[in-house]
Amino acid sequence: MKESDIRRALRRIVHEIIEANKGIRNLALVGIKRRGDFIAQRIADIIKKTEGKKIPIGALDITLYRDDLQLVSEAPIIEGTEINFDINNKIIVLVDDVLYTGRTIRAAIEEILDFGRPKKIQLAVLIDRGHRELPIQADFAGRKVPTSKKEIVDVFIKETDGADSVVIHSYRKKQKDTKSGQGKTPRKTKVKQLFITGEKNNA
Amino acid sequence: MPEKNLLGIEPLGAEDLNRYLDQADNFLGVLERPIPIVPALRGKTIITLFFEPSTRTQISFSIAAKRLSADVVNFSRATSSVVKGETLLDTAKNIEAMKIDGVIIRHSVPGAAKILADHLDAFVINAGDGGHEHPTQALLDLMTIRQHFGRIKGLKVLIVGDIAHSRVARSNIFGLKTLGAEVGICGPPTLIPREIEKLGVQVFCSLDEVIKEFDVIMALRIQLERQKSGLFPSIREYRNFYGLTRERIKKIKPHGVIMHPGPTNRGIEIDPEVADGNKSLILRQVKNGVALRMAVLFIHAGGKIE
Numbered sequence: 209m210k211e212s213d214i215r216r217a218l219r220r221i222v223h224e225i226i227e228a229n230k231g232i233r234n235l236a237l238v239g240i241k242r243r244g245d246f247i248a249q250r251i252a253d254i255i256k257k258t259e260g261k262k263i264p265i266g267a268l269d270i271t272l273y274r275d276d277l278q279l280v281s282e283a284p285i286i287e288g289t290e291i292n293f294d295i296n297n298k299i300i301v302l303v304d305d306v307l308y309t310g311r312t313i314r315a316a317i318e319e320i321l322d323f324g325r326p327k328k329i330q331l332a333v334l335i336d337r338g339h340r341e342l343p344i345q346a347d348f349a350g351r352k353v354p355t356s357k358k359e360i361v362d363v364f365i366k367e368t369d370g371a372d373s374v375v376i377h378s379y380r381k382k383q384k385d386t387k388s389g390q391g392k393t394p395r396k397t398k399v400k401q402l403f404i405t406g407e408k409n410n411a
Numbered sequence: 412m413p414e415k416n417l418l419g420i421e422p423l424g425a426e427d428l429n430r431y432l433d434q435a436d437n438f439l440g441v442l443e444r445p446i447p448i449v450p451a452l453r454g455k456t457i458i459t460l461f462f463e464p465s466t467r468t469q470i471s472f473s474i475a476a477k478r479l480s481a482d483v484v485n486f487s488r489a490t491s492s493v494v495k496g497e498t499l500l501d502t503a504k505n506i507e508a509m510k511i512d513g514v515i516i517r518h519s520v521p522g523a524a525k526i527l528a529d530h531l532d533a534f535v536i537n538a539g540d541g542g543h544e545h546p547t548q549a550l551l552d553l554m555t556i557r558q559h560f561g562r563i564k565g566l567k568v569l570i571v572g573d574i575a576h577s578r579v580a581r582s583n584i585f586g587l588k589t590l591g592a593e594v595g596i597c598g599p600p601t602l603i604p605r606e607i608e609k610l611g612v613q614v615f616c617s618l619d620e621v622i623k624e625f626d627v628i629m630a631l632r633i634q635l636e637r638q639k640s641g642l643f644p645s646i647r648e649y650r651n652f653y654g655l656t657r658e659r660i661k662k663i664k665p666h667g668v669i670m671h672p673g674p675t676n677r678g679i680e681i682d683p684e685v686a687d688g689n690k691s692l693i694l695r696q697v698k699n700g701v702a703l704r705m706a707v708l709f710i711h712a713g714g715k716i717e
Contacts, residue, residue: 272451274451277452283713284713285430285433285434287437288437288440318450323444323446
């Protein structure tokens with residue numbers, strides 16, 4: 209997926225969100241760190257452009273709600289959750305980059321409920337790659353990509369990675385599985401490598 | 412990566428210290444939430460084992476553990492007689508048998524936490540061992556200073572009072588030096604340990620002469636229970652020379668702050684007006700203490716321990 213594909217996908221997601229909720233009344237976005245928060249920001253910007261109104265936006269760090277803390281070799285760095293608005297009776301659209309096992313979303317839902325009682329929680333993702341381990345579905349998906357569990361889907365976005373792109377590449381030993389969290393932010397040199405690998409089997 | 416146990420500040424480098432402080436800053440946010448509990452340590456059991464009297468430290472650890480959804484068992488035994496190493500080991504074996512994940516221990520014997528750590532699979536956090544160390548107090552002091560000034564490097568910190576009996580002073584000296592602060596200590600010569608300069612601190616005997624040069628004035632508690640041997644002539648004389656009195660406080664820098672690890676002897680080492688005044692960070696220290704201890708528990712209990 210190239211930059212223009214991502215832009216179009218996000219625009220379509222915005223239209224679907226607005227259509228499904230008949231406007232943007234009571235709507236709020238919550239992005240899941242990291243990358244989900246930046247994607248949420250872009251969605252908010254597009255909504256601002258099309259509807260002329262800002263909607264509340266927050267960010268979640270689900271580290272403290274993970275169900276695999278015991279499996280991680282050392283305590284991960286937490287980054288802090290920022291939800292600075294009242295979520296009661298709001299329609300919360302959770303935003304993440306890739307939907308995979310659904311465990312991240314489970315944790316995010318639990319964390320949101322600790323902040324209050326929203327009217328609804330919906331889920332928007334840029335990529336749905338399948339292989340769910342929990343009964344969780346995206347309400348809005350930029351693209352559904354059939355993948356093998358051995359493959360890795362990497363989403364790069366300008367805000368953290370310098371450029372927009374989505375690449376799928378096959379499993380390499382040293383690279384941590386994207387959904388296991390820790391190794392998620394690639395170092396600069398690694399990004400380059402991934403782009404090379406990615407171009408071969410670009411989604 | 413920090414060790415399995417947290418026994419003291421002395422062996423820690425700047426990176427380790429900052430890791431605790433950064434995590435603690437994030438846990439402050441959790442405490443502000445409508446439901447200030449996260450499930451991070453669900454299923455973990457932590458015991459607080461206090462062989463010396465304490466209110467805030469034990470409560471602070473218990474609250475921190477509960478905020479992380481751990482189960483907490485509190486044990487305290489106020490005792491003046493030294494519990495023998497054998498008894499402590501026995502305790503350790505019993506804890507082992509009960510499958511507890513972490514032990515927080517306070518004991519009057521220096522090294523008590525290390526004895527437990529050497530014999531347990533559970534992680535051990537030192538909550539004060541005699542005159543040796545009190546690492547979480549020093550970390551929360553560092554956190555409070557960094558929060559207030561935005562940095563620690565280059566600040567001048569003066570620790571006033573009974574340095575000789577103070578584990579808080581020792582842990583703070585290690586932490587402050589590692590993070591690049593200048594540390595002075597000040598107190599009656601009988602309460603200043605010999606060769607303390609070797610830790611890289613400057614020693615002052617007159618508080619009035621130097622108080623205006625420091626950014627942070629940290630008063631220590633005069634440990635009345637340890638003062639029967641006459642290390643200074645009288646409480647009143649101590650207050651006259653080393654107490655943070657209303658008059659004396661007028662001399663500190665405009666941006667200077669007052670700290671105290673608690674509990675305070677009001678009217679001895681600190682006047683009530685000073686403890687409750689606008690230069691005092693004392694309650695901030697207590698609040699930060701919970702977040703800091705959450706960070707410590709999360710770091711030591713959160714991940715799989717080899």
